[in-house]
Amino acid sequence: MGRMTASSGRRVLLAAPRGYCAGVDRAVIAVEKALEQYGAPIYVRHEIVHNKYVVQTLEKKGAVFVERTEEVPEGNIVMFSAHGVAPVVHDEAKQGRLATIDATCPLVTKVHKEAVRFANEDFDILLIGHEGHEEVIGTSGEAPDHITLVDGPSDVSKVEVRDPSRVVWLSQTTLSVDETMETVDALKEKFPQLISPPSDDICYATQNRQLAVKQMGEEADLVIVVGSKNSSNSVRLVEVAKLAGARAAYLVDFADEIEEAWLEGVTTVGVTSGASVPEILVEQVLEWLSGRGYEDVELVKAAEESITFSLPKELRRDLREEAAALVAERTGSDRTAPSGQ
Numbered sequence: 591m592g593r594m595t596a597s598s599g600r601r602v603l604l605a606a607p608r609g610y611c612a613g614v615d616r617a618v619i620a621v622e623k624a625l626e627q628y629g630a631p632i633y634v635r636h637e638i639v640h641n642k643y644v645v646q647t648l649e650k651k652g653a654v655f656v657e658r659t660e661e662v663p664e665g666n667i668v669m670f671s672a673h674g675v676a677p678v679v680h681d682e683a684k685q686g687r688l689a690t691i692d693a694t695c696p697l698v699t700k701v702h703k704e705a706v707r708f709a710n711e712d713f714d715i716l717l718i719g720h721e722g723h724e725e726v727i728g729t730s731g732e733a734p735d736h737i738t739l740v741d742g743p744s745d746v747s748k749v750e751v752r753d754p755s756r757v758v759w760l761s762q763t764t765l766s767v768d769e770t771m772e773t774v775d776a777l778k779e780k781f782p783q784l785i786s787p788p789s790d791d792i793c794y795a796t797q798n799r800q801l802a803v804k805q806m807g808e809e810a811d812l813v814i815v816v817g818s819k820n821s822s823n824s825v826r827l828v829e830v831a832k833l834a835g836a837r838a839a840y841l842v843d844f845a846d847e848i849e850e851a852w853l854e855g856v857t858t859v860g861v862t863s864g865a866s867v868p869e870i871l872v873e874q875v876l877e878w879l880s881g882r883g884y885e886d887v888e889l890v891k892a893a894e895e896s897i898t899f900s901l902p903k904e905l906r907r908d909l910r911e912e913a914a915a916l917v918a919e920r921t922g923s924d925r926t927a928p929s930g931q
């Protein structure tokens with residue numbers, strides 16, 4: 591309270607790490623590179639990452655987002671998003687004569703591989719995750735007959751398995767660490783021989799962002815999480831902030847969604863962002879807060895991150911040519927069909 595500017599005590603705690611993780615960074619760059627290399631349009635199945643701003647920016651550059659593979663006209667290039675897809679989607683693309691780029695985050699692929707391995711060993715797999723989330727749909731599709739979704743501790747009582755001595759749990763990568771452990775504890779009580787995954791399925795980025803927000807939640811009156819409503823890891827950050835002690839926590843896509851009323855009686859504002867959020871959106875929030883007297887920004891550092899992933903290998907090939915060849919193949923077989931009659 592020594593300085594004049596600090597008389598109000600208003601300050602911002604800024605989480606570190608926050609924002610882009612290695613999987614999102616890779617997926618966004620993959621779309622940009624594909625547009626550069628092959629020209630527009632590049633079709634993307636589902637939002638490449640769950641962030642409005644990112645999707646809108648890529649759309650302006652020539653990316654076309656579709657919900658279903660069948661919406662992509664044959665002979666085109668389609669990219670699969672960071673959340674991953676079920677094997678059946680690869681088949682759909684083949685049938686639709688599409689060249690594909692798979693931008694699935696390698697840490698999601700890791701979970702897919704675990705699912706395949708345990709299914710091959712005929713385990714029942716209890717997949718902890720949120721029903722309907724794209725990642726869960728993709729992972730379940732690897733071994734639909736072996737996987738049962740467990741959406742939180744309240745689902746545990748319903749879970750049934752064939753053989754309680756051959757059960758393993760896996761999880762979505764973007765869950766709340768604490769809530770997942772609650773679910774695991776409840777599952778273990780029911781199935782004492784439950785096996786844990788060989789390594790964490792909740793990814794490093796999700797864990798680190800939760801750790802930072804937990805630290806700031808203890809001190810902040812209000813926490814603002816920048817992220818989209820369909821972004822699982824961003825929604826989890828709001829929950830973690832509240833559990834850590836923040837009086838209120840809100841999710842906003844853009845600074846102009848912040849309401850003046852949220853600041854009433856607030857001295858310390860925590861700011862963070864989900865793994866799919868570009869830093870410019872956080873900067874705009876800091877500017878908005880600074881305009882209202884929250885100028886002092888302190889970093890709350892929970893971890894260092896240095897992970898990066900190499901770009902999808904398909905980008906090294908001439909995919910326009912591949913897609914054209916797929917169509918030519920079909921046209922060729924169409925031509926031969928009538929003559930055979």
Ligand code: SF4
Nearest residue numbers: 611613614695763793
């Ligand atoms: S949140 Fe984790 S799993 Fe998802 S894209 Fe980022 S690094 Fe990969």
